[in-house]
Amino acid sequence: MKKITIAIDGFSSCGKSTMAKELAKKIGYIYVDTGAMYRSVTLFAMRHGLFNADGSVKTDALKQQMSNIDITFKFNEKAGRPDTYLNGECVEEAIRTLDVSNHVSPIAAIPFVRAAMVARQQGMGRNKGIVMDGRDIGTTVFPEAELKVFVTASAEVRARRRYDELKEKGMPADFDDILKNVQERDYIDSHREVSPLRKAADAIELDNSHMTIAEQNDWLMRQVEQRIEG
Template sequence: MGKNIAVDGPAGAGKSTIAKKVAKNLGLIYVDTGAMYRAIGLYMLRNNIDVSDEEAVNQACDQISVSIQYVNGEQQVLLNGENVNGFIRKEEVGNMASKTSSYPKVRAMLLDAQKELAQKQNVIMDGRDIGTCVLPDAELKIYLTASVQTRAKRRFDELVEKGVECDITEIEKDIEQRDYQDMNRTIAPLKQAQDAVLVDSSNLTIEQVCETIINLYEER
């Protein structure tokens, strides 16, 4: 079993940015589980699957293979063998991922892949249910959060920088809706594991958050 860090938290809390930096600093492998769910969301979008129909989603799962490979230390998400890194960050893919991730078959499919990665090497893994479901025995569990306003502002700045037209009120609404979906789904809802350390990044810089996590890991 690897020495693992589990990072959970709501959409837009900065989990993947933080986890990547911590991974580099501590020499861990970074596993972005959200990207795996996004790959499934992308498949559903491309194939016009009605994601309100569980049977249709289950059937689609039989046609999907999602895996992760590392090329020069960069994580690549493969959907049926195709590197889909360039497609999975779109807003509509994220929303689709949030809808499909509540289905048991989708979760079971990815859970095995994620556990396997963590058994083979020392990883830092981020998602919604890492500390509670995927890596319940992780050395260190972090619950990373930030206020809805902070998360919306970060997302807004990110999109503006990419030249995307957006409305901050809409983004706030989106984030609130995703929080609700993630926290209220029946399977593996987003919640803080009992033994997780709460880190609120609303008023912290990325560097400060990373430092906090690295110090906690080294203490253990």
């Protein structure tokens, strides 16, 4: 069976990672959560005082530190999914906090950060057999991917999913704060100068506002089967 590259892009908190993880596990592909990579850089910057008081990034200082940021993924047998490691430390929970969410978009908009992450992502997918989700996978990272999916849902639905996810993990959550964060990230991601969030011309759009996880997984599996068998 031939291996393909699967690129899943879309807005924040629209379920990209959930469906990408499940798909990769089902078909035996490598899964890479590119959002976790940008969140890890953000966490590093927060821990090392690389944000100004107004929330802007100390870009010169961050640029000097980029070589000290090592991001890897290790499969968690118990959880059945890959965990994100920053310089050898598992940061899977730390990078999912609302505080990190509130700081990640400015980091992700920095050209040298994106260049570094894209280079790493392309290296990971050189041999195909990979499912990667993010904002610019089908447009910048893997423009020749055999399957490109662009996922969307209303801001309110996405905020509710994020709220439920945080509450389930026992983490603090306020729906209004999360909705504001989702809307702000949508704007920043769509308007940044480098690799803005946009649907690739040959991507299939999936609005999963009113779909169950099982329904979207079935839909995605049908798209994959068509590409592999075709």
